[in-house]
Each structure stands twice: as C-alpha cells, then as structure tokens.
Amino acid sequence: MQTKESRGLVLYSRPYREEDRLVKMFTEVSGKHMFFVRHAGKSKLSSVIQPLTLADFILKINANGLSYIEDYKEVTVFKAINSDIFRLSYASYLLALADAAVVDGITDASLFAFLVKTLELMDKGLDYEILTNIFEIQVLERFGVQLNFHECAICHRVGLPFDFSHRYSGLLCPDHYQQDAYRSHVDPNVIYLLDRFQNMKFEDLKTISLKPEMKQKLRQFIDLIYEDYVGLRLKSKTFIDELNKWGDIMKDHPIKD
Incomplete structure (x- = not known):
C-alpha cells in the first residue's frame, strides 16, 4: 500500500x-x-x-x-452545480461517463483535468448541454471509438455538407452519398459542430450559442453514436432524458401565482 x-x-x-x-x-x-x-x-x-x-x-x-x-x-x-437540478444531473452524467471510460487504477491525468475543467466551466454558468456534448465527443477515444468528422471517408475532401455513414464509420460528401443507401441523413450543421467539438479549446466556448432545435439534433445524433459504437446506457443519462421531458412540460405549462 x-x-x-x-x-x-x-x-x-x-x-x-x-x-x-x-x-x-x-x-x-x-x-x-x-x-x-x-x-x-x-x-x-x-x-x-x-x-x-x-x-x-x-x-x-x-x-x-x-x-x-x-x-x-x-x-x-461546485455550489452553482449543486443548486440547480439540471446542471447537477448533467454533471452527474459526466462523472458516470468518466468512470465508465477508464479502467480503475489506470492513471489518466489528461481525462482528470478535462473533467475538472468541464465542471468548473459548468459551475461558472456556461451552457451545460454544449459542455456535455463536447465531453462526450472527446471521450469517445477512451472507449476505443475513433470517428473522423472532418473529411469524406472516400475522397478526403473537407468543408462540404457531409452526411454520416455507419457503413464507413465516417463521413460521405455529396459526390459519394450513393455509397451508402442507409446513410444517416443528419443535418450537415451537426457534423460541422461535431468536427469543432473534437478539437475545441475551452476558450472557444464563450463564442458558441446554439438554438434549441440544433441542440436537440446534436443530442439525438450523439445518442445514436453511443448506442451504435459504445453500447453504453447509464442511469444518469436516462435521468437526464426524463428530466428534459419534465422541463419541457414545465415550460409549456408554467406555474401561475
């Protein structure tokens, strides 16, 4: 010992x-x-x-x-996180995801620093949904999943309206959409954001603001990636999904004095 x-x-x-x-x-x-x-x-x-x-x-x-x-x-x-049920639920999910991503007893100082910094930014009031998305995408490699959201898997061109192909575990540009009849038909803006998320520096976060519809598209696609490539379904993630439904109901039916 x-x-x-x-x-x-x-x-x-x-x-x-x-x-x-x-x-x-x-x-x-x-x-x-x-x-x-x-x-x-x-x-x-x-x-x-x-x-x-x-x-x-x-x-x-x-x-x-x-x-x-x-x-x-x-x-x-993290006082601000602990005082807000939404931030707390997302932070709890990040803890569970980090726990699942590495084996006990294996030193991973970079993941530790990344997790702590993400929580600090969440505590300061930065968008907890976007922070969670970035953490999810960057931690994929810890699960042995390496996906390229930057270039076409066939011709390697960049900067195009890409779609995601599970067949190629990567992107297809418009010239190669026909290579996969079952491509995802995901919004190209989702792919653009995931490409940014893979290499995003924390300083860049203050410049990101997304509409609720785009956040929802991101959430759905990242869930699909985790389901297909990681096979992980954490209780804390299920709680977030349920909590978001409750939040939507509360927004649609606000409590009146």
Whole structure:
C-alpha cells in the first residue's frame, strides 16, 4: 500500500454496512480507486466524501483492494452545480461517463483535468448541454471509438455538407452519398459542430450559442453514436432524458401565482 498526495474528485459514495461508506474517487496521479471510510457520519472526512467534491488528498492506495483517505485540504465544492437540478444531473452524467471510460487504477491525468475543467466551466454558468456534448465527443477515444468528422471517408475532401455513414464509420460528401443507401441523413450543421467539438479549446466556448432545435439534433445524433459504437446506457443519462421531458412540460405549462 502506497501513500500518495493527489487531487481527487469524488465520483460517488454509497453505504457499506451500518455506519461505513465506500467512496469512488478519480485521482489525478493514480486513476480511480474505491476508498473505505469507517464511521463516515462521525468522521472528519464526512464533508469531503460527497459526489462532486474536489480536494487535495493524502491517500493510502491499495492496488488490489480498498484504499483509504488519510487527510485532505484545499476543498472545492461546485455550489452553482449543486443548486440547480439540471446542471447537477448533467454533471452527474459526466462523472458516470468518466468512470465508465477508464479502467480503475489506470492513471489518466489528461481525462482528470478535462473533467475538472468541464465542471468548473459548468459551475461558472456556461451552457451545460454544449459542455456535455463536447465531453462526450472527446471521450469517445477512451472507449476505443475513433470517428473522423472532418473529411469524406472516400475522397478526403473537407468543408462540404457531409452526411454520416455507419457503413464507413465516417463521413460521405455529396459526390459519394450513393455509397451508402442507409446513410444517416443528419443535418450537415451537426457534423460541422461535431468536427469543432473534437478539437475545441475551452476558450472557444464563450463564442458558441446554439438554438434549441440544433441542440436537440446534436443530442439525438450523439445518442445514436453511443448506442451504435459504445453500447453504453447509464442511469444518469436516462435521468437526464426524463428530466428534459419534465422541463419541457414545465415550460409549456408554467406555474401561475
């Protein structure tokens, strides 16, 4: 068992026996591990083992079993996210997606930094739907999925009104639409945005503003990509889908005083 100091982000916490808890944490220097916290309610750690808590931890890492949290400092709580059910549901989905994307115990400092930065921007009020889309597209490679949203799979031309082909796992330009009779017929603007999302820098996010119809098209197409290429259906994603339906109902039927 090794003692390490690392930034860590709590992914989830669940009861274990009567008073103890198991805490899944994504650490910057050692990847994801499950930590055992004894008498969690009375422990000095009680305030930092809640999901979406980021802190500098002193940890005892066990490669083959449960690990332990020795101490902590420099705690960050995403207050704006936790105060809004929509942002919270999307942030929870990002945690679950990151958890699914890498094997426990494998260090992935770049994914850790990407996840933390995405949450920070979400907490600052940037569009949580677009942030989630960007995270989903950029994390695809962690699932072994490499899709080119930049050029035609046949002639490699760029900058055209592309469509997506599952047959070629890539794009077709208008000259090659006939190569796949079952092409997606997706809005070319969706493909354009996904191409941007694959390499987008966080500084560019402040310039992006999308209409609800385009967000819906993005959501539907990314869901299709995950269904066909990843085969992943997380409970937190199902909750988002249901929550969005409730949100639409509330918009259509606002509560009157």
